[in-house]
Amino acid sequence: MTITQLTYIVAVDNFKSFAQAASECFVTQPTLSMQIKKLEDELGIKIFDRASYPVKTTKIGAKIIEQARTVLKEHQKIKEIVDEELGIIKGRFRLGIIPTIAPFLLPLFLENFIKKHSQLNLVFDEIETDIIIDKLKKDQLDAAILATPLNDNTIVEEPIYYEPFVAYVSKKHFLFNRKKINAAELQLKDLWLLKEGHCFRDQVINICKKYCSINPQEEKPSPTFEGGTIETLKKLVENNFGMTLLPYLAVKEIENTENYKFVREFEKPVPKREISIVYHKSYGGKRIIKALKKEILSVVPAQLLVKEKSIIVTRD
Structure with missing residues (x-):
């Protein structure tokens, strides 16, 4: 059993397609399928029902994939611990942002943030709240900027403005x-x-x-x-x-x-409305979150930092 194999089965579960999963993992479909077959043979079970479309997981496969997600997150933490110790902000950072924030906030901080953290590969995804939450839980996003509260105990919320x-x-x-x-x-x-x-x-x-x-x-x-x-x-x-x-x-x-x-x-x-940076409680890239929050706070008008004497409107 390898980290690569776990990455592949999570990708197939995310996209419900061997072809899309292979594209996301930058490998050919035969390579991905072969590695998953090796894992299934090693475990003595079937993870996916290949006869269905979109691809479905078996009952035991769903449990294995859930555990695989946990293992991959813990594996990523090892790299993040090293980067944290060295004071480095680098790698890929996938940020979701809702459409009623993205066009107005991103232009305010993006240029300076990129200049300060040139080793960071930023990937933005402008999508709606429910899709963001789902992607955070599937580790398809690292963090997001959206309106809170979400009332989800698996998601950490850090209010910004x-x-x-x-x-x-x-x-x-x-x-x-x-x-x-x-x-x-x-x-x-x-x-x-x-x-x-x-x-x-x-x-x-x-x-x-x-x-x-x-x-x-x-x-x-x-x-x-x-x-x-x-x-x-x-x-x-x-x-x-x-x-x-x-x-x-x-x-x-x-x-x-x-x-x-x-x-x-x-x-x-x-x-x-309360605007926050949110991320899954298992996410380890706190240094990136801190840097992003600092940059946003430096460009947002001062009056938006005040919560008092206002009514915070929720979506529920």
Whole structure:
């Protein structure tokens, strides 16, 4: 039994395909299949049902793969211990980041972070929260930046900043003439939302559930549209359709432009979302996490570091 063989069976389980697993492991499919067959012969069991597509694990195979994941994580820790002792930050670092954070936060810190840690091979994956959690547990990501809390005891959360929600209001909307708005004035039927799967969508709905005098479940938006990106929702507002809620950093980049006229902040207590770096509790690369957190804190506006006198909105 070798580390390579364990790596191969975990890859097949992740991708449910021998071909994709071989590509991910940078080997030919016959090589990968042969090594897995050797492991199965050594153990005297079948790990995968090769007759099924996508590939399925056998009952005993699932238990072996679970243990293999643990072994591979512990094996990686040996390298991380050495790097930690030598003060080195290098290797591959796979970072997940949700779509409502990525385009606004990454440009703020990425260039300086790369310059400071040139031996680090950064791999970014812009995906939704539930997919990130699954990939962290399968060791397909090392860490992620997303909105917390997650309420998952296998995931470590290190809060970085607290991002206010802001309103983006069209000229025809009754709230456009307000300097600031009260969360109780929100009407879900007027709000453009992101598609299901985005935690930001769930948070916006929860703001309405908490503060609106109208039951959000009874409101029926007209016309109905759910956007895939924040930029799409902004364009609707700019063309005189309704309003939407945005994360603070999404409007920070337009504060000196003509479109900033659509921005309205909330009265206190301001609804905010908690943004954290998260990673699986078995992850050993704490030095990378510390360096990443330090870099982000150095570029985020100071007012986002304050949690007090605000309402932290969750996705549940």
